[in-house]
Amino acid sequence: MRHEQAPHRAVLIPGDGVGPDVTDAAVRVLDAAGVHIEWDVHALGTSAVALGLEALPESALNAIRHFGVGLKGPTSASPNGEFRSVNIGLRRALGLFVQLRRCRTFSGVPTPFKNVDLLVVRETTEDLYGGVELALGEPGTAVLVRWLRARGADLSEDAALSVKPISAAATRRAARFAFRSAVEAGRHRVTIVHKATVMCATDGLFLRTCQQEASAFPSLEVEGALVDSVAAELVRRPAAADVLLTMNLYGDILADLAGGVIGSIGLVAGANYGDGIAVFEPAHGTAPRHAGQDRVNPAGMILSAALLLQHIGEVSAAARVEAAVAAVLEDGANVTYDVSPSTRSVGTSAMTDAIISRLR
Secondary structure: OOOOOOOEEEEEEOOOOOHHHHHHHHHHHHHHOOOOEEEEEOOOHHHHHHOOOOOOOHHHHHHHHHHOEEEEOOOOOOOOOOOOOHHHHHHHHHOOOEEEEEEEOOOOOOOOOOOOEEEEEEEOOOHHHOOOEEOOOOHHHHHHHHHHHHOOOOOOOOOOEEOOOOOHHHHHHHHHHHHHHHHHOOOOEEEEEEOOOOOOOHHHHHHHHHHHHHOOOOOOEEEEEEHHHHHHHHHHOHHHOOEEEEOHHHHHHHHHHHHHHOOOHHHOEEEEEEOOEEEEOOOOOOOHHHOOOOOOOOHHHHHHHHHHHHHOOOHHHHHHHHHHHHHHHHHOOOOOHHHOOOOOOOOHHHHHHHHHHHHO
């Protein structure tokens, strides 16, 4: 007797702006790949607020904790400052301590570079995105500024402050993840990106801690490099880069830079990892001006969904999805405007249809 495999279960967050467009595309592709996933759908950000919910509903957080896996569309902060970044809040609430973004070139996509396949791994709980900010006019800000000035800091009395915390514990955890992921992916070189020549206390601690952890991974070539030098090399010789391990702010900027190098930020897949929890999302934002217009590139979201498939053990299906995306991009006849090699382009749904056709 033939028994059907039990369905996987995961949380689906359509997101805001173009989020619903690209998450719908990814779900269609996973269905076509023959992977049965039962989705528990939740709203975050402005879409949640529009439903009368909190921007970061506890019900959504609990669902992700329960299932351990989520597929998330781009989600925006409030345009009027009503709430701060939902993405940062989500990572903090779920303990998602590291983010991985894969940036690679595809045949058929206009770019002067070839053979780029780069992983950017960043620690996501600390650094300048840690949320430790002191606004101008707050009593505590004035007290701290005076305290720093009294100890020789060259600060104006009307300064605002954003604090950059870096700890050995958080760095060690992210470094172990990055080195382990590099080995599992068959990578050979990890570059620790820093600016320890200027920020000796914070970036210096990050660099030293990563170097200490690297000793447990002798198969890897591990080097340190200044963030400005890495940025310059990415626009000169991006194919030489393999894995970049860095802090929150640098990683965000370098991943977007790499997205430009490969031809479009719409091709960059992403994943956030914590202890027993993984949330997959593309690198691009909500692009609200394109929302509902069937215009944006679904590839980043679909490739993020392929990472989800790998995570839940559907390795063969993940490879088929990635191959289908690559084939459609190489053909170039059914791709969106951002990666079209000519003036002719198609919409989100037509590109998704072409990817599904390749799968079948």
